[in-house]
Amino acid sequence: MLKKRIIPCLDIKNGRTVKGVNFKNLIDAGDPVLLASKYAEQGADEIVLLDISATNENRSTLISIVEKVGAALDIPFAVGGGVSSLGTAYDLLNAGADKVCVNSAAIKNPDFITALANNFGSQSIVAAVDTKGNLDAAKVYSHGGRKATDLNTLGWVQRLDALGAGEILLTSMDHDGVKDGFDISMYRQVSELINIPIIASGGAGKKTHFKSLFETTNVTGALAASIFHFNEIPIPGLKKYLSEFKIPIR
């Protein structure tokens, strides 16, 4: 049986892991290579690295982190942040990333998703979507959640599926960092609309939040950051807990 994935996310700035609340107030959370390796040993099913500085000057720093993470990790990992051309995607995949996450660049030019899928295969392309607002009225935000767009979230995820994205990483900005649980009703609604895997992100604060998410929606993965970085919920304990409730876990 396909297992539900537990995915720690490392936000990277200037070569360090950072964590903020609602995308703000960043604090240092350690060396990304060491953290990623620690999570892999603890049983993480996959890792996501998001470069939140994502400027050209930091690009080579990121590539070097990706190379080191790829050399160390025996589980898959995705890399995102500023992926805006086939060249940047190629550099990251070539450095050892298994997948690239694309967000703002797809909003600016939706055909970019198709071009990526044609060049690297859909399975390498994670379309990241930051959303804010309730259900039918939810809107997509770009540029790391700083910029509102006119895109309706439910329409946009369906479009991304049609364009060739292999997975959707859907972050609820209202829930992110608040530790009050995932946006269950949104994930239920979205998973009825699309047939590609959905990774839920934003709101994890307790083990029961993961349990409710996996028991009541069809998402195949859950992403979280601070609860893992600050050891509030260690991964082995979380996976044991979920297994006890018969949720398929590796």
Add this chain to the structure above:
Amino acid sequence: MIAIVKYNAGNIRSVQNALSRIGVNSIVTSDPVQIMNAEKVIFPGVGEAGSAMAYLKELGLDEVIKSLKQPVLGICLGMQLLCRYSEEGETPCLNIFDAKVRRFTPNDIVPHIGWNNIEELSTIIFNDVNEGADVYYVHEFYVELCQHTIGSTNYIKPFSAALNLNNFYATQFHPEKSSKVGQRILNNFIEL
């Protein structure tokens, strides 16, 4: 020396990294002579079947791979290209394994991405690997069960997790990304 076949498909670096972690040196090459002279050959890949086959033919690597007598391990797209035919781009492939590559019907979430069990394991490649062990998959096409199947996984329907015929081995999952289980399988291949 282990040769990793370099062509227009991804994840080659991951395979080399995985070999380094178990202390095995490898070269990434598309040179027919280096591939033919290698002690073992790994044929990895993540990509699209039609363009991959066209590229292999252009380099003359299709005939080279078919002629290999040393142990060969196909991974993911590499496994699919070792089959007779792929529905992806309606592509005739290398025909080592008499099996067809099909697209998953969308009865469930596709692509099949994540960790899933391997069962009914046979051959030396699965030495010390437990029945039901979890390995990492990422694919939207699968190889049907056939006479060469040496391990299966059930997703939407049972399909070939791994194949073997003579010196040719192949896995649909990614041993290079499958943690300790994958490392064991790579070790078994290296020790063949």
